[in-house]
Each structure stands twice: as C-alpha cells, then as structure tokens.
Amino acid sequence: MSKAAAEAGPATAPFATRFPATYWVLVIGYGASRIGAVLVPYLTLYLVTQLHLSVDTAGQVLAAFGAGWVLGQPLSGAAADRIGRKSTIVVSLTLTATAYGLLARATTVPELVALAAAIGMVFDAPRTAISAWVADILTEQQRSRSYGLQYWMINAGAAGSGIIGGYLASSHMGWLCTIDALTCLAFALVVLALPATPDRLTNTPDPVGYRSVLSDRRLLSFTGISLATLTVYQQMVYGLPLAIHADGLSPAVYGAVNVANAVTVLALQPLLQPLMDRTPPLRASAVGALAIGLGMGANGLAHGAAAFIASTVVWTLGEMAFCVGAAAYVAGLAPVGARGRYLGVWGAAFGGSALVAPLIGAVALNRGSDWLWAGSAVLASLCAAALALQAAGRRPVGA
Secondary structure, X not given: OOHHHHHHOOOOOOOOOOOOHHHHHHHHHHHHHHHHOOHHHHXXXXXXXXXXXXXXXXXXXXXXXXXXXXXXXXXHHHHHXXXXXXXXXXXXXXXXXXXXXXXXXXXXXXXXXXXXXXXXXXXXXXXXXXXXXXXXXXXXXXXXXXXXXXXHHHHHHHHHHHHHHHHHOOOOHHHHHHXXXXXXXHHHHHHHOOOOOOXXXXXXXXXOOHXXXXXXXXXXXXXXXXXXXXXXXXXXXXXXXXXXXXXXXXXXXHHHHHHHHHHHHHHHHHXXXXXXXXXXXXXXXXXXXXXXXXXXXXXXXXXXXXXXXXXXXXXXXXXXXXXXXXXXXXXXXXXXXXXXHHHXXXXXXXXXXXXXXXXXXXXXXXXXXXXXXXXHHHHHHHHHHHHHHHHOOXXXXXX
C-alpha cells in the first residue's frame, strides 16, 4: 500500500485524510460552482436546435471555443506562476461571467464565434490555477488522492448541472447564461477571502519560463498523447449529442447522459481511489485511455437512452482514471516555480481536443456515424498502448 493510502486509513474511506482548510475551500467551492456550469455541454444542441445552424457551422463555433481553450491554458498557467493562484482564479471567473452574459444576446455567427473563443480562453483557467495551488500546499504522496477528490467534487456539481441543463437547454438559453455567470461570481468572492499563495511558491529566485518548460520532452510527449485521447473524449460534447438527436431522442436524454457521467464518478471513485493510489500515474492514464475508447466506440452500437447511458458508464471510468492519473503525473514533473506553466501546457490538450474534435466529428459524421465511433475506439487504444509502453520504460518522475 502506498504511503498516501496508509495515511488515509481504511479503504472504505479513501478520502479520509487531512488536508488544509484552503484545499477544502478551493475544492468544495469549485465543485459547487460547477452546478452552474451548464452552458458548455449544451452549446452544440443550442446552436443546432434553437439557432438552427448547420452541423458544420456549429462545428466552427465549437472549434473557436477550442482555439480559445488552447490559448487560455498556457496563459492561465503563466499567470498562476507570475501574479499568483488567487488573482488568476478571481480574474478568470469574472471574465467568464461577463462573456456568458454577452453570449445570451448573441445571434450572428461572428458574434457566436468571438464569444465562444473568449469563453474558451477563460472558463477553465480556474482549474489550472487551483491544481497548481493544490500542488503547492500538499505533499507529492497526497496528490493522487487530492486530485481525485477535486475531480469527484467537480462531478458532484456536474450532476446538478445535468439536471438543470436538461430542463433548460431546449428553450431557455438566457437562463443558462445567467446561472453560469452568477455561480462564477459567487466562487470568485469566496476565493477573494482566502490567503494568497506564499511568495516562496510564486516568486522563485530562478523562475522557469516557457522556453525551459517546452524543452521537457516528457511533458511534450505526454501532452501529445493526452491531446489524442481527449479528442476522443470530447465527442461527448460534439458527437454524442448529435448522435442522440439523430436517434430521435430529446435533449433530456443528453441531460441524463451527463447525470450518469457524474453519478458514476460519485458512486465509484471513492471505491476505486485506493487502487488508483497504488497505481503509477502513467499506468492509470493508460487504462483510462483504453476505457475511453471502448466506451465511445460502444456509442456506435447504442440505440435508445439505456444503451447510451451504459456506454457512458464505460467511458466515464476511463475519464476518471485518465484525468486523475494525468494531473498527478504532470504535477510531479514540474519544478516548484513552473507548476502553473506545466499544468497549463498539459491543459492546452483539453482545448486542443475541443478544437479538433468538432472538426473530426463533422467529417466523420458526414461519412456515417460508424466512422466516428470506430475511429474513436482505434485512436484511444493506440494512445493507451503508447502510455503503457512509456510506463514500462525508464519511469520518469511520477510514473
């Protein structure tokens, strides 16, 4: 058993460990704020069903969102290292709330593209700064469990957002934008009350710039594999709602899929966390990539709500193992003065996948849905093999 698992006590209480109060405020507050994060998962349905955009045009708007995400992650990582975790979180939440308010009034394609790019740049910035802050205040042995709990809390919020979004997505986009904006501002006020990150963690005597960060081949290799894996995973946002719509099912079914995704994490992650604590992060990521591929591939065989939900359980298990293992691996690679930048570079894979997935999804769906789901299974399986080979090699930090 790992040191972290031993410190946590019995396996029946995998999250029973002592973390500082700042950690709990960040994790619980961010998880609660995700109850209002109902806009992004339903953006595709809104564009197609309410604004009556074509699949290709909706893909372009989602691609702009992904492009903003790609740029926003490295910027938020640099900001977290230079101006501090707290300031980065508060500023990004405020900007996100503003962009959501403007999106509710946007109707033309240029407006939608511009605002989607702006939201992409700032909406995920708090997660990068929070992950760096968590790495600052916890030991390396605690990180797998801490990121697992952070991920668990985010999904607790997602369960609420799935219910709200499934009800409002079909006809109340303005309400979705308002809810998102208010929850962002509420969490920003909570973070303002926290003590700032100690100067020794954000103002190192020998700061690490992006030139040095980008010379780390381990980081770049892992980020590239993550990009491919997450491109498959992002079909939950683009390909899956369109597949559900094409099957003649209502937006509420996609809401049920999002709830199933969150509930699977809530129910199973506490049971699986002791195993993840004992599993090297690269191996956990490899298993996760394989499960993502199998689950997304199963969507090609799904017809009806029950089948889509069953597939969701499989790819959710993969999402859980991959994301927790990957965050712990990257945080372990990073020098103290570059944690934000390292996590920002890796976080760009999320944005890159959001940029690439709609484009690939549109091409594949135009050929037939089987191309999308079979291709997803193959690509994620190749990523799993690459991660397994890397884990079996020389085992760099965190492997």
